[in-house]
Amino acid sequence: MNFKTAEDHIESRTRRMFRHTFLVVIGGGLAMTGLLAAGFYYASQPTILRVAVGPPNSDDLRVIQAIAQQFSRDRATIRLRVIVKDGPVQSAAALDAGEADLAVVRRDRGLPQAGQAVAILRKNLVVFIAPPPAPAPAAPKAAAKKAKKPAAKETAKDEDKKGGEKDKDEDVKKLKLEELAGKRIAVIGRTEANINLLNVILSQYAIPLDKVQITQLDTTDVGPAIRDSKVDVIMSVGPLGSRITADAVAAAARDREAPTFLAIDASEAIVERYPVYESTEIPAGAFGGAPQRPPEAVETIGFSHYIVARRTLDEAVVGDFARLLYGARQTLSNELPAIGKIEAPDTDKDAAVAVHPGAAAYLDGEQKSFFERYNDWIYYGLMILSFLGSAMAWLMNYSKADDRVDKLHALDRLLALIRTARATTDLETLNQIEAETDDILQSTIAQVENNKIDQAALQAFALALDQTRRAISDRRAALGSTPAE
DSSP states (O other): OOOOOHHHHHHHHHHHHHHHHHHHHHHHHHHHHHHHHHHHHHHHSOEEEEEEEOSTTOHHHHHHHHHHHHHHHTTOSEEEEEEEOSSHHHHHHHHHTTSOSEEEEEGGGOOOTTEEEEEEEEEEEEEEEEOOOOOOOOOOHHHHHHTTSOGGGOOHHHHHHHHHHHHHHHHHHTOOGGGOTTOEEEEESSSHHHHHHHHHHHHHTTOOGGGSEEEEEOGGGHHHHHHHSOOSEEEEEEETTOHHHHHHHHHHOBTTBOOEEEOOTTHHHHHHHOTTSEEEEEOTTTTOTTTTSSSSOEEEEEEEEEEEEETTSOHHHHHHHHHHHHHHHHHHTTTOGGGGGOBOOOOSTTOSSOBOHHHHHHHTTOOOOHHHHTHHHHHHHHHHHHHHHHHHHHHHHHHHHHHHHHHHHHHHHHHHHHHHHHHOOOHHHHHHHHHHHHHHHHHHHHHHHTTOSOHHHHHHHHHHHHHHHHHHHHHHHHHTOOOOO
């Protein structure tokens, strides 16, 4: 009679069980480690935001580049990738097209449909400057000798001529915007935006654009361009204290005679017609000088440059960007004064320019904390971990069930061997039963050494083994044979 040894069966089941449990534990551990590593890597990576700004060599570009460098130095969670455009109009188009996440735009040129405000980068003022009249050409020497004649001999015609020239000079100094028809106007900047703005102002005074002679000057070298140009009025657009406007004011002065600042007296009417502008004034002495320039406050209009973010950009990301932006303003204001002009937009619901909810939450002190922001993720994460824990517990119980089956199989086999030993009449079969019993004993001892058998199971096994040994001994005595060696 052939018997499959219990040792082979038990060891086979033990190997399968051990391999199964080991792989499950290792797989679960690696999966959890991978999830944690991926989560940590994702959380530690900075968010890259693309910023569209222009034109090249502009103050706006320099400000954004300085902020981007500060974020990088601080190893901030937000990093900026600057995309240089030809101007604010192109920057707005880039935001609408999805090419950029942030953009610097002009309020009067239209905000992007997909954008909402994060900050006011700067406020621009319109400055009209009229240079003083050019000095009269020097008289020739011969004429100078004739001029040495007694003053009494001067004719009344000469006196009337001098009086007329004096009145002409006074008219130039008192030039007003409504008198610009037929004048030569130099507009600083080569974009169409300032030409359109000039047209808005002139239309308020019923002056068609084709009734004035317009010359556009490059912003890179304003002073020489103004001194070389024979113009009646200079138009500059920029923030208060702008270097370009200051250079224009300085270049417009002649022989220490300050230029005249033209007031936009109809500023409030223009704002009523075009709400994208603001009625404001140039403070007295805004451009320094002695006497101060201008000598008194001058009425004008202005508009703002905004940093806008895509409407679909995550609120938490925009809130973090706003926090870092206003922090950089304090850090960089001494290095680059233009950054100090950054200010918060109006967060009221009826504000003319809609503010991104993420920026509004930061500005209003309602930005969510980490746990408030990721509360749902934490909740679902705990649910998943609980599910995985339950699955691991079930697998462990399943493995233990295999252990119990193996133990019961060994006991069942011993009981079967007892019955076979009592009924056999063949000494060879009895010898096989005894050998198999020894194999079961050896396998059980190995399990005891590995702490895989508890005390109760060990006692049951000892009892079954003792009964098996006794049955073999009794049957061997009955058959009158000695144990096999």
